[in-house]
Amino acid sequence: MPMSEEFIDQTLQGGGNPILQLLRVAFEGETYYFANNTEDVTSSVSGSPETYRRGSFKVELPDDTEEGTPRATLKLEVADGQIIRALRASNNPAIFDIWLVLGHNPDIAEYGPVNYEATSFSISEKSISIDLEVEPILQLSIPSVKYTPSTFRGLFK
Numbered sequence: 001m002p003m004s005e006e007f008i009d010q011t012l013q014g015g016g017n018p019i020l021q022l023l024r025v026a027f028e029g030e031t032y033y034f035a036n037n038t039e040d041v042t043s044s045v046s047g048s049p050e051t052y053r054r055g056s057f058k059v060e061l062p063d064d065t066e067e068g069t070p071r072a073t074l075k076l077e078v079a080d081g082q083i084i085r086a087l088r089a090s091n092n093p094a095i096f097d098i099w100l101v102l103g104h105n106p107d108i109a110e111y112g113p114v115n116y117e118a119t120s121f122s123i124s125e126k127s128i129s130i131d132l133e134v135e136p137i138l139q140l141s142i143p144s145v146k147y148t149p150s151t152f153r154g155l156f157k
Contacts, residue, residue, distance in 0.1 A: 007100075007102060010102065017103055017104050018037075018102075018103040019100055019102060019103070020041060020101050020102070021035070021098060021100060022035055022045060022052050022098070022099040022100075022101060022112075023035070023052070023074075023076075024050075024097040024098075025083070025094055027086070027090050027092055027093070027094035027118075028086060028089070028092060033046075033050050034054075034055040034057060036055065036056065037054050037055075037103075038054055040053055041106050042106070043101060045106070045108075045109040045112070045113070046113075055077065057074060058074070058075045059072055059073070060074075069134060070133070070134045071133050071134075073129060073131055073132065074096065074129070074130045075129050076128045076129075077126055084128065087121055087128065088123075093117045093118045094118040095118075096116040096118065096130075097115055098113060098114045099112035116132035116134060117132065117134075118130050118131065119131045
């Protein structure tokens with residue numbers, strides 16, 4: 001996805017137009033929206049206008065040198081216990097979508113969505129630490145009968 005010149009300038013030089021992280025958490029039929037901001041943000045980056053509640057979270061991305069399935073850690077500070085109770089009661093993994101937008105125009109995604117699936121979580125007094133994993137496409141097995149040298153000559157030497 002190409003990024004705007006304004007986004008690149010803001011990233012490299014800073015300025016008065018903050019870069020906001022928008023987070024959508026979906027599991028067990030419930031969806032939660034958070035903005036890493038001091039006030040609520042209304043945005044339609046997810047496809048429909050939604051209000052992203054103000055909050056504080058930090059995404060720790062994996063190193064570029066790591067091999068295997070990319071993993072990240074999300075540290076989410078939550079004031080209400082609703083999402084904590086939902087995580088504890090959930091039998092299915094939560095899905096996390098993250099976008100980067102500019103503060104003056106939050107309807108345009110400069111980067112994202114980046115899709116992660118929760119693998120585990122831990123809860124402290126005021127925050128949740130969630131281990132995230134990109135969809136494990138590297139772990140898909142490809143049947144040898146489907147991809148053979150006779151049918152896909154360009155894949156084999």
